[in-house]
Amino acid sequence: MSKELAKGYEPHDVEKRWYAQWQEKGYFHAAATSDKKPYSIVIPPPNVTGALHMGHALNNTLQDILCRWKRMQGYNVLWMPGTDHAGIATQNVVERQLAAEKKDRHDLGREAFIERVWKWKAESGGQIIGQLKRLGASCDWERERFTMDEGLSKAVRTVFVKLYEDGLIYRDNRLINWCPRCHTALSDIEVEHEEKKGHLWHIRYPVVGEPGRFVVVATTRPETMLGDSAVAVHPEDERYQGLIGKKVLLPLVGREIPVVADDYVDREFGTGVVKITPAHDFNDFEVGVRHGLDRINIFDDSGIVNAAGRQYEGLDRFEARKRIVVELEETGLLEKIDDHGLSVGGCYRCKTVVEPYLSLQWYVKVAPLAERALAAVKDGKTKIVPKQWEANYCDWMENIHDWCISRQIWWGHRIPAWFCDHCGAITVGMEDPSKCCTCGSDELRQETDVLDTWFSSALWPFSTMGWPDKTPELATFYPTSCLVTGFDILFFWVARMMMMGLHFMDEVPFTDVYIHALVRDAQGQKMSKSKGNVIDPLTIIEQYGTDAFRFTLAAFAAQGRDIKLAEERIAGYRNFCNKVWNASRFTLMNLEGFDPAGIELTDLNLSQADKWILHRLNVAIGETNQTLAEYRFNESAMGLYQFTWSEFCDWYLELSKRDLYGSDSERKKTAQYVLWYTLDHLLRLLHPFMPFITEEIWQALPKKQAEGGKLKAEGETIMLVEYPAFCECRAFPEAAADMEKVMAVISGIRNVRGEMEVPPSREIAVILSSSSEESRLLMKHSEGAIMALARVADLAIGINMEKPEDASLQVAGDVQIFVPLKGMVDVVAEAERLNKEIGKIEKEIDMFSKKLENPSFVDRAPADVVAKEREKLAEAFAKRALLVGSLEKIRTL
């Protein structure tokens, strides 16, 4: 019936075998309609270019824990998987390939290039999907989606058209963040700011018509002076009153520009005079609007100075800076250079310094969308866990800017807008138009820009389920139950999904959002390839096994705290897997000929140890469910770890051995049942965390035959058996408390053994002297267990017994433990041991008495607390008296 397990757990073969089987049998597949309650999660779609990193591993482990847990609880679980087309990132990959062939995308042309990207995707894209499978992810792979597939593209187009028709999409010519390497606009949040050391150059601008007079401006970007169209001072700045309205001569360029007054200028900063470059600085742009200044664009789309930069044309931004500084110095117009720290924005894809750049882009007017998205969180329709992120979310929603959605790349959803060459009107529609909607001309050109990748991901919770069609999946699974993600994409993704979900589905996309930590390196830095501080999850999986890795991540996933991953911890949980394995091996070895069929817990005459482990199991079950429901994964993991190792293995397995090896067949059968029952439940509890090892063991375990009518699959895999729930039928609080008293006595004897250095092989005699009949009976009842676990050959139990002179003393509750060490008692060692114990107990006495001597404590603390402290103090006094008495006797020996 049961088979024997190998001596140690070998993960690799087990993982491969079970994953294939799970998938083949369709256990991951969600029914579009079902009588079961629905539970759904959409995966944060990894980039199609991506490789599994620690962040993915954590993110998907947590999702898988939730999905497996809910599935076992009987929910119809949909974990929707897929990948993101990752516009810029993917285009970069293919462009790099082309570069190696000494070509660029323009050599191929748009169509051929896109074809090439699809080819790349087919051949080497989506590798991360296979890696997620190695992690054990129980996604519904039959439903895997891609943001560029046909259905999702239709959803994108529908959304764009509707937003356009609703007046929520518009074009405007203003400054945007431009990446001169990717050649595209970026939204505000796609720019990563970094503090850098820079300089503040002070430059003299001669005042026109007043030879020898200068104003000094301070700038961090001297090259932008090529595009200056004014200098500004504060309107109330007395130093410069006479200058307002005059002109200064732009050095090197020789253009005359006005001095304007604007209260944007900070009088305290620098010289109080600012150069204004409306085409290359966000603040200057605003000043320019107020004063009707020219916007002089001095760079091309690669950040190279254009014809407007005259003699500097053709120079790169940074090259131009150097030249200009040198030439200013040579002409004596550079007054001084100060060190100055500033934050520099970089492209989040390629880290190139972004350039504020004047261009015509498409925007989403987000204010009306944000309003609902904000209210949904404030009203609790969507709950963000941990709560502290709600403030972050709300803050961002309240200060939201319009979203620049156009990107000047080729890989992505091309904006479905057509310009009429005849009348200039824009035609937007679900079908590609053949003529202009305004003048009917057929001279149409489609917009070449594509949409921001996040535009399509914003639709993910409903586009993956078939929207805009009305599908059974949407009816069953939208809104989704939970979104699990890192805070780094709270704004990029979560906020946008909220806005789109509410606008198009009229319901929030998810009821819970669980925000987990970022996995960082030892310095608390984000792991990144460029920093070279990456630990590869697949290497870890190879080395320690998937289950150990997953358990580690769960154990580390404390709320609101970043994870600094330490490899020793993974080794620790690898050992834990092995422990589970060996406990199971032991169990199976002792279930020879055992059949749980027909046996119920209630029919059995349970021992104290049986009741204790069932009680503790019940507590573990309750806590696991509770902590999972609150997304306290680390507490679930730690609780199960403690139960498994410190209770089931350390105590129950040892206690059960007497029954298993003894001659009482009823006792043996009961122990076998409880052992089987506890392990079976433990494996179920652990399965969401450690899917592979639990399945492997569970398969080897005997099963109760399914009663007629039950689904066959329920007996086929641990994945589909019921997740344990707290049950009064397993609650034995009194028996458990008794057992713990016995355990304290066993620990007391072991303490003497350990401290007196009595080798485990040496059998000893022990006398237990109780102070009450009740505890004497308890000890008597448990003498077998005490003898076995403390390795006692000869055990005497009585009330208020005399301590033999040459015996060591230990105290456990109201039981005195005498360990006669005939002839070999080392007086010095025993005295030392007793002194140590007395020291410990005196610390306690000290603490308790101080408390109780404090009248305000006695008066003001709750009565039960005071009573409890009194009891503890009395107990400690008693214990000390015994120890001191023993010490005195020893000294007289």
Added chain:
RNA sequence: AGGCGCGUAGCUCAGGGGUAGAGCACUAGCUCGACACGCUAGGGGUCGGCGGUUCGAAACCGCCCGCGCCUACCA
């Protein structure tokens, strides 16, 4: 500049008003019919600092120091 978070054992981290916890590392002893990836016992912490609230603070509040992150802006 504002916001958030974090300073707990040698290391990596939990915990969170009523005697300080785990893993690893450390010490001593162990082939006890699952496991040396193990067993038993043990050592190790004025919980970053200073004030406050409280009968009681590692926990709550304020300030300070150190570290990290986010947002904004800084010519």
